[in-house]
Amino acid sequence: MSELRPRVDAMKPRAPMPTRTADPRPPDKFPSRGRYPSYLAFGACGAFLLLSAQLLIRGVWALGDGEAAWDAYIVSFGHPVYLAYHVAAFIGLTWFALRLFRLFPATQPNRMGPMKRPADAVLVAGLYGVFFTVLAVGTLFLGGALL
Amino acid sequence: MKTLMLKLEPVIWLLFSGGMMIGGLLLPVFVLVVALGGGLGVVGGEALGYDRMLALVTHPIGSLVVLAAMALPVWGGAHHLRHLWIDFGGLGSDSLVGFLCYGTALASSIAAILAVVRLHA
Secondary structure: OHHHOOOOOOOOOOOOOOOOOOOOOOOOOOOOOOOHHHHHHHHHOHHHHHHHHHHHHHHHHHHHHOHHHHHHHHHHOOOHHHHHHHHHHHHHHHHHHHHHHHHHHHHOOOEEOOEEOOOHHHHHHHHHHHHHHHHHHHHHHHOOOOO | OHHHHHHHHHHHHHHHHHHHHHHHHHHHHHHHHHHHHHHHOOOOOOOOOHHHHHHHHHOHHHHHHHHHHHHOHHHHHHHHHHHHHHHOOHHHHHHHHHHHHHHHHHHHHHHHHHHHHHHHO
């Protein structure tokens, strides 16, 4: 009867060695099908985060250089290349933020402190509300319509 | 080194997630009002004038908001670009690309801090 038992060490290598694995390869339909395009576009929006923050740093640096440097900074944004970039950046950053907030509930645990996590739709609606409120109030404030 | 990185992991992830959140919330406002509004001349005059902007950025709350809008999104952006590179088969050069991405983020963060600090000097 004992002869029918499987021999668990039958495939054991004679000496310890690294586990053999297949070479990494892209998943099927990558990058053009399914959810891959939006996943990759979301990642590519990192360029807008990086570049737009750099332009903001340049602006604050210009403030430190005086009024002429600040005025030249604002005037430089009238260049067609900057205008095209910023139209793309505004669309890209808005889509990035809304997609991030739509995915946000999936990253949260079932309990948030002492409270049970709100329904996903409530969380997403709240985050969308924060986004559009910040956009509206920030635009009015920075644009000089508030205060 | 590995232990140190594990200990720092929550801080590093705070930079990435905070960068995405802050960048997604604040940068569209900057792009819309200052870059597009100022560039097209739609918003101008006193609103984007030197004195008003200087007063806003040197206000304690304004300094914090602007610093967060400059220093955090560069980390989120760098992290996304690094992983985009890996997704397109760049795993072999990940060390170099990671160094370039996070090095840019670190240099930008230092520049952002200096830009704000020298306004207060």
